[in-house]
Amino acid sequence: MIELQDVYKRLGTRDILRGLTVTVPKGMNFVLMGPSGTGKSVTLKHVIGIFKPDRGNVRVDGQDVPTMDQKQLMALRKRMGYLFQNGALINWLSVADNVALPLREHSQMSRTDIADRVHEVLELVGMAHAHAQFPPNISGGMKLRAGLARALVTNPEYVLYDEPNAGLDPIISQQIHELIAEVRDRLSVTGLIVTHSRACATQCGDRIGILESGRLAIEGSVDEIVHSDHPLARAFMGIGSD
Amino acid sequence: MNPFAATTGFLHDRVDGAGYVVNLLLRTLLVLPRIHRRLRFLLDNAFNAGVRALPVTMVVAAFAGAILAMQTGIELRRFGDTAVLGTITALSMCREMGPFITGVILAATVGSAIAAELGTMKVSDEIDALEVMSIDPTDYLVLPRVLALAVMCPLLTVLSDLIGIYGGSVIAEQNLGVSSDLYWISAIEALTSSGTVLPKEVYVGLLKSFVFGVAIATVSCAAGLRAGGGALGVGLAVQTAVRNSVILIIVLGFVVTWFFYFLS
Numbered sequence: 295m296i297e298l299q300d301v302y303k304r305l306g307t308r309d310i311l312r313g314l315t316v317t318v319p320k321g322m323n324f325v326l327m328g329p330s331g332t333g334k335s336v337t338l339k340h341v342i343g344i345f346k347p348d349r350g351n352v353r354v355d356g357q358d359v360p361t362m363d364q365k366q367l368m369a370l371r372k373r374m375g376y377l378f379q380n381g382a383l384i385n386w387l388s389v390a391d392n393v394a395l396p397l398r399e400h401s402q403m404s405r406t407d408i409a410d411r412v413h414e415v416l417e418l419v420g421m422a423h424a425h426a427q428f429p430p431n432i433s434g435g436m437k438l439r440a441g442l443a444r445a446l447v448t449n450p451e452y453v454l455y456d457e458p459n460a461g462l463d464p465i466i467s468q469q470i471h472e473l474i475a476e477v478r479d480r481l482s483v484t485g486l487i488v489t490h491s492r493a494c495a496t497q498c499g500d501r502i503g504i505l506e507s508g509r510l511a512i513e514g515s516v517d518e519i520v521h522s523d524h525p526l527a528r529a530f531m532g533i534g535s536d
Numbered sequence: 537m538n539p540f541a542a543t544t545g546f547l548h549d550r551v552d553g554a555g556y557v558v559n560l561l562l563r564t565l566l567v568l569p570r571i572h573r574r575l576r577f578l579l580d581n582a583f584n585a586g587v588r589a590l591p592v593t594m595v596v597a598a599f600a601g602a603i604l605a606m607q608t609g610i611e612l613r614r615f616g617d618t619a620v621l622g623t624i625t626a627l628s629m630c631r632e633m634g635p636f637i638t639g640v641i642l643a644a645t646v647g648s649a650i651a652a653e654l655g656t657m658k659v660s661d662e663i664d665a666l667e668v669m670s671i672d673p674t675d676y677l678v679l680p681r682v683l684a685l686a687v688m689c690p691l692l693t694v695l696s697d698l699i700g701i702y703g704g705s706v707i708a709e710q711n712l713g714v715s716s717d718l719y720w721i722s723a724i725e726a727l728t729s730s731g732t733v734l735p736k737e738v739y740v741g742l743l744k745s746f747v748f749g750v751a752i753a754t755v756s757c758a759a760g761l762r763a764g765g766g767a768l769g770v771g772l773a774v775q776t777a778v779r780n781s782v783i784l785i786i787v788l789g790f791v792v793t794w795f796f797y798f799l800s
Contacts, residue, residue, distance in 0.1 A: 318776075342668055382665035394671045442668075501587040 295320050296341055296452065303336060303508075304306050309334045311347070312508035318450075323485040325370040328505030328528050335490060337505075340374055341486065343367045354452070372400060373382045375445025375483075379460050381437035383429040383444070390416065390425040391437075393444045401448075407438040413418040414490035415443040418475060435466035444474060446481070453477065455487040459494050471497040492531055496520065504530060553776075557758045559715065560674065564682050567675040567762065574680045581684035586692070593692050594699055597629075601700030602707045604628055609712040620712045622722035625704035630727060634697035636789060637691075639748035641688055643781035647756035650681055651777035652761025655770035663761065666730045673761065682753040689749030690742045728784070736796070744792045750785045752791045764796050 296318040303311040308530070310333040318324040326334050331359040339345040340352050343359050362370060371475060383392045393412045397403055416422040419439040429437055438458060445453050450461060459467035475498050477483050487498055495502050496516055503513040506525045514523045520531050562570050571578065605625045612618045656676060657663050701723055708714040727735050756777040763773035 337663075344664060344667060371668060371670045374668075376665070376668040378661040380660060382661040382664075384662055395671070399669065401670050515789055 295354040295355060295493075295509050296324075296457055296484070297351070298337065298340065299351045299353075299498055300345045301337075301352060303333070303345060303348055305336070305351060308348050309348075310508055311340075313350070314505070314509050316510060316513075318486050319501075321482055322500040323487055323498050324488060325487045325499035325502045326505060327489060327495060328456070328511075328526075330490075331504040333508045334505060335456050336377070336485065336509060338456055338488055341454060342371060342374055367502060368400075372396075372448055373451045375442075375448065375457055377438070377441050377445045377453065377455045379457045380434065381429070381441030383437055385429050388426050389421060389432070389440045390442075390472060392429070393431065393447050394443065396448050411447060412528040415447045416440075417497075418446070418476075419443045433466075435470065438462070438470055439473065441469075442477070443534060446477065448482075449481075450483060452484045455489075457489055458487065459489065459491050464493075467491070467493065468497075468512070469496070470494075474498040486522055488532075493534075495530070500511075520526075553758070553780075554745075556741040556756055556762060560678060560758050560761070561682075561750070561754045564672045564678050566677050567672065570675055571679060571683060574595030574676070577676075577680035580684055581680050582688050584649075585646045585684055587690070588649065589641050589692055589768035590695075592641050592645060593638055596641060597696040598703035600633050600637055601625060601629055602698070604633065605704030605707040608713065609708060609714070613712060618708070618712055619718060620722060621704070621708050621712065621714050622701075622724075623726035625719075626723035626726050627700050627737055628689060629697045629704070630699040630737045630768075631793070632741070632789070634693045634700055635741050635745040636785065637700075638689055638693045638696045639747055639752065639785040639789075640782060641784065642685060642692070642749065643752045643756075643778055644698070646685065647752045647777050647781045648774045648791040651752065651754040651759040651763075651773045652770055654757055655763030655773035657770055658761060658763045659766055678757045678761075680753075681757055682750055685749035685753040686746055687749070688775050689745040689752070690789060693745035697738075739752065740792065740796045744789055747788050747792060748785050750783045751788055751793065755780045755784060 298316045300409065301311050301314045312339060314333065314387060326337060329336055332503055335343060337395070340347055341354065341359065346360045357370070359370065372494070384395070386531065387395065390412050393415060394408050397408045397411060413422060416425055419442050421436060421439045421443060424432060424436055429467055432440070453472060458470050471494055474485060474487065478485055484500070487494065489495060499516050501513065502519040503510050504519070505511065506526055511526050512519065512522060519527050522528070568787060605621060609618055609621050612621060626698050662671050705716055705719045708719045709716050727737055759773040759777035759780070763769045
């Protein structure tokens with residue numbers, strides 16, 4: 295379970311998070327929505343320990359993330375995957391090498407085992423055919439799928455998705471949404487998804503929280519949020535909000 | 537804007553930047569024992585640095601040596617002492633010009649490329665992605681680049697010294713009437729007069745270029761890793777890398793010369 299309790303964070307001169315409290319239960323996809331600049335991506339970076347809160351607490355399975363030393367943080371990150379907006383693949387490595395990177399760096403697996411595991415996750419995200427291609431030569435959707443494969447290759451318990459369909463056309467977006475839902479259902483992975491997209495929230499999410507000014511304005515199941523009268527819920531869930 | 541606030545802000549940024557570079561260098565030294573895991577990247581980076589800088593280094597060194605011989609030769613001819621032209625050109629190239637030329641060319645070609653590469657990685661979340669995978673960017677990205685330039689800068693300097701001295705010999709023979717034999721004998725005598733296996737003139741120059749290589753790579757990596765704000769930020773990182781590298785080449789060049797020729 296991921297818990298953020300009363301988290302405050304200032305970056306430069308701006309207060310990004312102002313008392314954010316969120317709980318992500320295990321086995322669920324929790325969708326975090328909200329206007330730009332309200333701290334959605336910053337929230338993800340707190341969970342993975344890139345940012346430390348100025349005040350408040352971040353816990354993963356009861357462990358305090360901000361007080362973790364480098365070793366504990368490494369152990370936590372091995373249990374987590376992170377899908378960045380554009381995949382954030384290393385440009386000079388092939389798709390297969392990108393996916394293999396966390397295993398080569400941290401596991402004791404043999405080359406053959408790593409190759410098998412990489413093939414398995416690339417197969418899962420429908421990218422096995424592009425294993426030898428390099429990131430500059432593949433489309434945005436393929437980069438995201440390769441990024442998802444890299445996030446999944448270590449068998450994480452949690453995956454954090456940062457705008458998984460940003461800049462993608464509706465057809466590719468739909469494929470990514472199905473993939474995220476499949477990851478939850480087939481691999482029992484807990485997800486925290488940051489998105490602006492109604493389709494992504496309703497197709498991938500179990501619960502939705504909408505941020506406003508650095509704190510949660512409304513939270514509920516997908517049905518509750520879709521039918522809510524809250525102005526933010528209506529703005530994000532209304533027809534044409536995609 | 538308040539001039540006092542502007543000045544303190546400027547100084548704060550400079551001190552902060554210098555602190556980051558020193559910290560990055562220390563962290564790089566700490567991860568040095570892990571270099572065996574980065575040999576492929578080290579070789580790739582060393583090869584790229586050599587390929588990028590070699591043609592420019594050859595051309596610039598040849599002309600620098602020629603200019604040096606020409607300017608010195610004009611004055612020496614007035615005193616009828618052109619016999620020492622080889623000595624002066626060889627010493628100037630090995631002590632100062634060779635390392636300086638190589639350093640500036642590496643800063644412009646390889647340092648700028650390093651800053652652009654890491655800056656682009658920074659603004660496209662690739663550095664964050666490494667951290668999320670518990671991969672230390674200092675170990676994975678900085679260490680191979682710093683070592684590659686630390687090795688390549690002295691190697692290119694040797695080449696630069698030789699080509700510069702050769703450039704001087706062409707001018708000496710063609711324009712100043714100094715025989716090639718005389719030029720080369722005086723050049724070799726100047727470089728071997730100490731009687732040691734590696735003459736001071738050569739090893740101080742090589743040490744200087746080693747220091748330049750480490751400085752250029754560290755400053756360029758730091759500029760890239762601190763980039764922010766999209767394409768504009770990457771452009772600024774490149775500008776910072778080249779500017780700071782050139783300043784450091786001049787300052788460190790002075791410090792090394794002062795240490796070996798005046799202090800010790």
